Amino acid sequence: MLKSLFQFAIIVALFFLIWFGFSKVNWYKIFRIEKVTKSTEEKLGNLYWDIISKSEEEVKTLAILKPIDSLVSKLCASNDIDEKKLKIHIVNKDVINAFALPNNHLVIYTGLISSCENEGELLGVLGHEISHIQKNHIMKKLVKETGLALLISITTQGGDGGAVQETLRMLTSSAYDRKLETEADMTSVDYLINAKVNPEHFANFLYRLSSGEENIPKQLYWISTHPESKVRAEEIVHYIKKKKFETKQILGSDSWNNLKIKIKDL
Amino acid sequence: MSLIKPFSYLPSEHETEKASNSYLMSLIAVVAGMPLPIINLFATLFFFIGNRKSTYFVRWHCTQALVSQLTLLFINSAAFWWTISIMFTEETITTKYIAYMLTVIIFNITEFVVTIYTAIKTRKGIHVEWWFYGTFTHLICKR
Numbered sequence: 393m394l395k396s397l398f399q400f401a402i403i404v405a406l407f408f409l410i411w412f413g414f415s416k417v418n419w420y421k422i423f424r425i426e427k428v429t430k431s432t433e434e435k436l437g438n439l440y441w442d443i444i445s446k447s448e449e450e451v452k453t454l455a456i457l458k459p460i461d462s463l464v465s466k467l468c469a470s471n472d473i474d475e476k477k478l479k480i481h482i483v484n485k486d487v488i489n490a491f492a493l494p495n496n497h498l499v500i501y502t503g504l505i506s507s508c509e510n511e512g513e514l515l516g517v518l519g520h521e522i523s524h525i526q527k528n529h530i531m532k533k534l535v536k537e538t539g540l541a542l543l544i545s546i547t548t549q550g551g552d553g554g555a556v557q558e559t560l561r562m563l564t565s566s567a568y569d570r571k572l573e574t575e576a577d578m579t580s581v582d583y584l585i586n587a588k589v590n591p592e593h594f595a596n597f598l599y600r601l602s603s604g605e606e607n608i609p610k611q612l613y614w615i616s617t618h619p620e621s622k623v624r625a626e627e628i629v630h631y632i633k634k635k636k637f638e639t640k641q642i643l644g645s646d647s648w649n650n651l652k653i654k655i656k657d658l
Numbered sequence: 659m660s661l662i663k664p665f666s667y668l669p670s671e672h673e674t675e676k677a678s679n680s681y682l683m684s685l686i687a688v689v690a691g692m693p694l695p696i697i698n699l700f701a702t703l704f705f706f707i708g709n710r711k712s713t714y715f716v717r718w719h720c721t722q723a724l725v726s727q728l729t730l731l732f733i734n735s736a737a738f739w740w741t742i743s744i745m746f747t748e749e750t751i752t753t754k755y756i757a758y759m760l761t762v763i764i765f766n767i768t769e770f771v772v773t774i775y776t777a778i779k780t781r782k783g784i785h786v787e788w789w790f791y792g793t794f795t796h797l798i799c800k801r
Contacts, residue, residue, distance in 0.1 A: 393797060395793055396790065396793040396794045396797055399789060399790035399793055399794075400790050400794075402790075403729065403789070403790055407733065407761060407765065410761045410764065411757055411758055411761040412757075413757075414756070414757030414758075414760050414761055415753055415754050415757035415758075417753070417757070418753065419753050419756040419757070420753065423756075425751075532750060535750075569747075
């Protein structure tokens with residue numbers, strides 16, 4: 393019996409030893425998975441942004457870009473996020489939406505900024521999208537739903553065909569898995585706390601838009617594509633109950649109001 | 659992995675054929691090209707049940723063929739469900755997953771080679787005992 397147990401233990405140990413040994417090898421590099429994924433991500437991000445920039449008007453007004461940049465800078469600096477890698481685009485469209493694209497593109501619609509009552513609400517949404525970028529949710533979603541082979545073929549075809557439109561539509565107007573959405577929400581809350589922004593504003597934003605749609609005359613893309621917003625708002629409130637945080641305004645009321653006026657004037 | 663040892667008696671032609679077939683049963687899923695790891699176990703289990711009242715030599719080898727499937731069943735099942743979770747959930751391919759699959763492949767190939775070797779030797783009436791499985795079979799298969 394003892395001999396048998398000893399031999400079994402050796403087989404188990406051998407299995408784990410081989411597994412452990414193999415896991416020390418960088419298979420991504422050997423199979424060139426990382427390289428292919430990275431180059432596909434870059435091409436896809438640029439392709440998608442080209443399509444959007446041709447059909448939408450990108451805001452170039454410094455008075456709008458600067459305050460948004462200040463907000464994002466503060467969020468990034470407080471959370472060790474490399475701000476330089478983010479490619480932020482503000483699009484003049486009366487739609488409440490923001491979304492992340494491959495290769496760190498972050499698209500913000502002016503409709504979202506004007507629907508936010510304060511910088512905390514806007515930062516909550518931006519933090520949510522930035523956490524999708526940080527946690528590589530975008531490529532995970534694309535690979536999962538369309539497959540890497542199709543994505544590579546999209547980039548080699550140069551954006552022709554319906555597949556590119558279909559995958560872009562998926563990124564701009566459909567939510568991620570519930571688990572990924574919750575992860576992005578909670579990460580955004582952590583980002584806000586680290587940046588000394590009150591995370592309650594983010595919960596308020598979700599709750600306000602999900603419960604008072606009739607008062608908001610714009611298309612609620614971000615909310616309609618992120619269902620169960622009330623539940624998410626409640627989860628955020630529950631999450632921050634246990635947290636202690638201090639708050640400090642980044643822009644100040646005047647700058648924030650000025651930003652909203654500039655957007656209205658576009 | 660396997661050792662040729664003398665058996666307590668010289669098996670007849672009829673016994674060696676049956677004993678050899680018990681190993682071939684465990685390869686049935688590979689022959690059928692089915693990815694489900696449970697198929698192998700069922701095939702050897704049914705053969706074992708069918709021969710449980712047979713001679714000691716046949717029972718002994720049926721038992722060894724059956725218990726050798728058990729460990730593979732666990733590691734193959736884990737590989738199967740890990741792959742399913744990558745395909746249908748937010749789980750992604752990681753270095754750990756690739757390493758696990760390679761380890762599983764090595765264990766399966768080893769088992770496959772040793773199974774064929776044992777089937778051939780057993781057919782010739784030569785008694786082959788596997789590392790651990792042979793010792794374990796001696797514990798549970800009595801004369």
